[in-house]
Amino acid sequence: MLALNMLQNCTRYQHQGPTPKVLARILEDETNLAVWQRQLPRHIADFADLLLSLNEPLAESLCLEMADEEAEPDLTGLAGGFRDLQGYEGFIADLKWLVSAFACLLGARRIGLRLRVLDKAMCPRFHVDHVPVRLITTYAGVGSQWLKEGTMDRQQLGQANSQPQDSAQIQQLASGEVALFKGEKWHGNEGFGLIHRSPQPAAGERRLILTLDWLG
Numbered sequence: 001m002l003a004l005n006m007l008q009n010c011t012r013y014q015h016q017g018p019t020p021k022v023l024a025r026i027l028e029d030e031t032n033l034a035v036w037q038r039q040l041p042r043h044i045a046d047f048a049d050l051l052l053s054l055n056e057p058l059a060e061s062l063c064l065e066m067a068d069e070e071a072e073p074d075l076t077g078l079a080g081g082f083r084d085l086q087g088y089e090g091f092i093a094d095l096k097w098l099v100s101a102f103a104c105l106l107g108a109r110r111i112g113l114r115l116r117v118l119d120k121a122m123c124p125r126f127h128v129d130h131v132p133v134r135l136i137t138t139y140a141g142v143g144s145q146w147l148k149e150g151t152m153d154r155q156q157l158g159q160a161n162s163q164p165q166d167s168a169q170i171q172q173l174a175s176g177e178v179a180l181f182k183g184e185k186w187h188g189n190e191g192f193g194l195i196h197r198s199p200q201p202a203a204g205e206r207r208l209i210l211t212l213d214w215l216g
Contacts, residue, residue, distance in 0.1 A: 040176035044078025048140035112213035121198040128193030129183035141207030143173030
Protein backbone atom coordinates (compact mmCIF):
# COMPACT_ATOMS: atom_id res chain seq x y z
CA MET A 1 0.00 0.00 0.00
CA LEU A 2 2.86 2.38 0.83
CA ALA A 3 4.46 1.67 -2.55
CA LEU A 4 1.15 2.37 -4.31
CA ASN A 5 0.73 5.68 -2.47
CA MET A 6 4.29 6.70 -3.39
CA LEU A 7 3.61 5.87 -7.06
CA GLN A 8 0.43 7.94 -7.04
CA ASN A 9 2.25 10.85 -5.42
CA CYS A 10 4.81 10.80 -8.26
CA THR A 11 2.21 10.83 -11.04
CA ARG A 12 0.67 13.80 -12.77
CA TYR A 13 -1.97 13.76 -15.48
CA GLN A 14 -3.03 16.08 -18.29
CA HIS A 15 -6.64 16.35 -19.43
CA GLN A 16 -8.11 17.76 -22.61
CA GLY A 17 -11.72 18.15 -23.69
CA PRO A 18 -14.08 19.98 -26.07
CA THR A 19 -15.99 21.96 -23.44
CA PRO A 20 -14.90 24.42 -20.72
CA LYS A 21 -15.97 21.89 -18.08
CA VAL A 22 -12.61 20.15 -18.53
CA LEU A 23 -10.87 23.15 -16.93
CA ALA A 24 -12.29 22.13 -13.54
CA ARG A 25 -10.01 19.08 -13.60
CA ILE A 26 -7.09 21.35 -12.69
CA LEU A 27 -8.48 21.21 -9.14
CA GLU A 28 -7.65 17.50 -8.93
CA ASP A 29 -4.52 16.71 -6.90
CA GLU A 30 -2.88 14.60 -9.61
CA THR A 31 -3.59 16.95 -12.53
CA ASN A 32 -1.16 19.64 -13.67
CA LEU A 33 -2.73 20.57 -17.01
CA ALA A 34 -6.29 21.04 -18.22
CA VAL A 35 -6.99 22.12 -21.81
CA TRP A 36 -10.26 23.29 -23.31
CA GLN A 37 -9.90 22.41 -26.99
CA ARG A 38 -12.04 25.26 -28.20
CA GLN A 39 -12.43 26.67 -31.68
CA LEU A 40 -12.28 30.45 -31.62
CA PRO A 41 -15.43 32.17 -32.90
CA ARG A 42 -14.73 33.43 -36.41
CA HIS A 43 -15.14 37.12 -35.53
CA ILE A 44 -12.59 36.85 -32.70
CA ALA A 45 -10.08 34.94 -34.82
CA ASP A 46 -10.48 37.53 -37.58
CA PHE A 47 -9.87 40.36 -35.09
CA ALA A 48 -6.71 38.70 -33.79
CA ASP A 49 -5.37 38.13 -37.30
CA LEU A 50 -6.16 41.73 -38.25
CA LEU A 51 -4.40 43.04 -35.13
CA LEU A 52 -1.25 41.08 -35.96
CA SER A 53 -1.36 42.20 -39.60
CA LEU A 54 -0.88 45.81 -38.47
CA ASN A 55 2.57 44.90 -37.15
CA GLU A 56 2.09 47.16 -34.13
CA PRO A 57 3.50 46.45 -30.65
CA LEU A 58 1.22 45.38 -27.80
CA ALA A 59 2.32 44.64 -24.24
CA GLU A 60 -0.23 45.49 -21.56
CA SER A 61 -0.69 44.31 -17.97
CA LEU A 62 -3.48 44.72 -15.44
CA CYS A 63 -3.94 43.70 -11.81
CA LEU A 64 -7.64 42.98 -11.48
CA GLU A 65 -9.42 43.11 -8.13
CA MET A 66 -12.49 40.89 -8.20
CA ALA A 67 -14.98 42.09 -5.59
CA ASP A 68 -17.12 38.96 -5.92
CA GLU A 69 -17.93 36.19 -8.36
CA GLU A 70 -20.70 38.24 -9.97
CA ALA A 71 -18.56 41.30 -10.64
CA GLU A 72 -17.58 41.96 -14.25
CA PRO A 73 -13.84 42.56 -14.66
CA ASP A 74 -12.93 46.13 -15.57
CA LEU A 75 -10.93 45.95 -18.79
CA THR A 76 -11.49 49.59 -19.70
CA GLY A 77 -8.80 50.79 -22.08
CA LEU A 78 -7.21 47.37 -22.63
CA ALA A 79 -5.71 47.24 -26.13
CA GLY A 80 -7.37 50.61 -26.62
CA GLY A 81 -5.18 51.41 -29.59
CA PHE A 82 -7.05 48.75 -31.54
CA ARG A 83 -10.61 49.64 -30.50
CA ASP A 84 -11.47 50.84 -34.01
CA LEU A 85 -10.80 47.41 -35.51
CA GLN A 86 -13.80 45.31 -36.42
CA GLY A 87 -14.32 42.66 -33.76
CA TYR A 88 -12.73 44.58 -30.87
CA GLU A 89 -15.83 44.50 -28.68
CA GLY A 90 -16.28 40.77 -29.19
CA PHE A 91 -12.62 40.21 -28.35
CA ILE A 92 -12.88 42.17 -25.10
CA ALA A 93 -16.08 40.30 -24.23
CA ASP A 94 -14.19 37.03 -24.64
CA LEU A 95 -11.40 38.27 -22.37
CA LYS A 96 -13.96 39.24 -19.73
CA TRP A 97 -15.55 35.80 -19.91
CA LEU A 98 -12.20 34.07 -19.44
CA VAL A 99 -11.28 36.30 -16.48
CA SER A 100 -14.65 35.67 -14.82
CA ALA A 101 -14.46 31.91 -15.40
CA PHE A 102 -10.90 31.84 -14.02
CA ALA A 103 -11.96 33.78 -10.92
CA CYS A 104 -15.02 31.61 -10.34
CA LEU A 105 -13.16 28.32 -10.73
CA LEU A 106 -10.35 29.24 -8.34
CA GLY A 107 -12.14 31.64 -6.02
CA ALA A 108 -9.55 34.20 -7.07
CA ARG A 109 -9.90 37.77 -5.83
CA ARG A 110 -6.75 39.19 -7.48
CA ILE A 111 -5.76 38.27 -11.02
CA GLY A 112 -2.78 39.37 -13.05
CA LEU A 113 -3.58 39.83 -16.74
CA ARG A 114 -1.03 40.16 -19.52
CA LEU A 115 -1.91 40.65 -23.19
CA ARG A 116 1.05 40.66 -25.54
CA VAL A 117 2.12 40.40 -29.15
CA LEU A 118 5.30 38.34 -29.39
CA ASP A 119 7.68 37.84 -32.30
CA LYS A 120 10.09 35.58 -30.43
CA ALA A 121 10.04 32.98 -27.68
CA MET A 122 9.92 34.70 -24.28
CA CYS A 123 10.97 31.50 -22.46
CA PRO A 124 12.62 29.31 -25.12
CA ARG A 125 13.77 26.54 -22.75
CA PHE A 126 11.50 24.09 -21.00
CA HIS A 127 10.75 25.25 -17.47
CA VAL A 128 8.10 25.33 -14.75
CA ASP A 129 6.23 28.37 -13.43
CA HIS A 130 6.56 29.41 -9.79
CA VAL A 131 2.90 30.37 -9.51
CA PRO A 132 -0.14 28.41 -8.27
CA VAL A 133 -1.83 28.25 -11.66
CA ARG A 134 -1.68 30.16 -14.94
CA LEU A 135 -4.18 30.40 -17.78
CA ILE A 136 -2.63 30.63 -21.23
CA THR A 137 -4.36 31.05 -24.57
CA THR A 138 -3.02 32.12 -27.94
CA TYR A 139 -5.53 34.05 -30.04
CA ALA A 140 -3.38 34.01 -33.17
CA GLY A 141 -0.09 32.33 -34.01
CA VAL A 142 1.54 29.19 -32.66
CA GLY A 143 0.52 27.87 -29.25
CA SER A 144 2.65 27.05 -26.21
CA GLN A 145 4.50 23.74 -25.97
CA TRP A 146 4.47 21.29 -23.05
CA LEU A 147 5.77 17.87 -22.01
CA LYS A 148 4.04 14.85 -20.59
CA GLU A 149 5.28 13.70 -17.19
CA GLY A 150 8.47 11.66 -17.47
CA THR A 151 9.57 13.06 -20.83
CA MET A 152 12.34 15.18 -19.29
CA ASP A 153 14.46 14.91 -16.16
CA ARG A 154 13.29 17.76 -13.94
CA GLN A 155 16.82 18.12 -12.57
CA GLN A 156 17.90 19.25 -16.04
CA LEU A 157 15.34 22.01 -16.50
CA GLY A 158 16.78 25.13 -18.06
CA GLN A 159 19.89 23.46 -19.42
CA ALA A 160 20.31 23.87 -23.17
CA ASN A 161 21.81 20.43 -23.78
CA SER A 162 18.97 18.64 -21.99
CA GLN A 163 16.10 19.90 -24.15
CA PRO A 164 14.14 17.11 -25.91
CA GLN A 165 15.31 16.69 -29.49
CA ASP A 166 12.54 14.40 -30.67
CA SER A 167 9.66 16.59 -31.86
CA ALA A 168 7.26 13.69 -31.26
CA GLN A 169 7.83 14.15 -27.52
CA ILE A 170 6.73 17.79 -27.59
CA GLN A 171 3.04 18.56 -27.20
CA GLN A 172 1.63 21.83 -28.55
CA LEU A 173 -1.51 23.81 -27.89
CA ALA A 174 -3.52 24.88 -30.90
CA SER A 175 -4.43 28.52 -31.46
CA GLY A 176 -7.62 29.28 -29.56
CA GLU A 177 -7.27 26.51 -27.00
CA VAL A 178 -7.45 27.54 -23.34
CA ALA A 179 -5.04 25.87 -20.93
CA LEU A 180 -4.56 25.92 -17.18
CA PHE A 181 -0.95 25.17 -16.20
CA LYS A 182 -0.48 24.18 -12.57
CA GLY A 183 2.75 25.57 -11.15
CA GLU A 184 5.12 24.93 -8.29
CA LYS A 185 3.25 27.12 -5.80
CA TRP A 186 0.03 25.14 -5.91
CA HIS A 187 -0.16 23.45 -2.52
CA GLY A 188 0.66 19.77 -2.97
CA ASN A 189 2.11 20.24 -6.46
CA GLU A 190 5.64 21.13 -5.39
CA GLY A 191 8.08 19.46 -7.77
CA PHE A 192 5.37 18.77 -10.35
CA GLY A 193 4.71 22.08 -12.10
CA LEU A 194 3.85 21.52 -15.74
CA ILE A 195 6.98 21.60 -17.91
CA HIS A 196 6.47 23.95 -20.85
CA ARG A 197 8.05 26.62 -23.03
CA SER A 198 7.24 29.39 -25.48
CA PRO A 199 7.49 28.33 -29.13
CA GLN A 200 9.74 30.16 -31.55
CA PRO A 201 7.53 31.76 -34.22
CA ALA A 202 8.66 31.35 -37.81
CA ALA A 203 10.43 34.30 -39.41
CA GLY A 204 7.98 37.13 -39.96
CA GLU A 205 5.25 35.56 -37.82
CA ARG A 206 3.92 36.75 -34.46
CA ARG A 207 1.60 35.59 -31.67
CA LEU A 208 -1.21 37.26 -29.74
CA ILE A 209 -1.20 35.69 -26.29
CA LEU A 210 -3.18 36.15 -23.08
CA THR A 211 -2.05 34.93 -19.65
CA LEU A 212 -3.91 35.11 -16.35
CA ASP A 213 -2.19 34.51 -13.00
CA TRP A 214 -3.89 33.74 -9.71
CA LEU A 215 -2.44 36.33 -7.33
CA GLY A 216 -4.74 35.77 -4.37
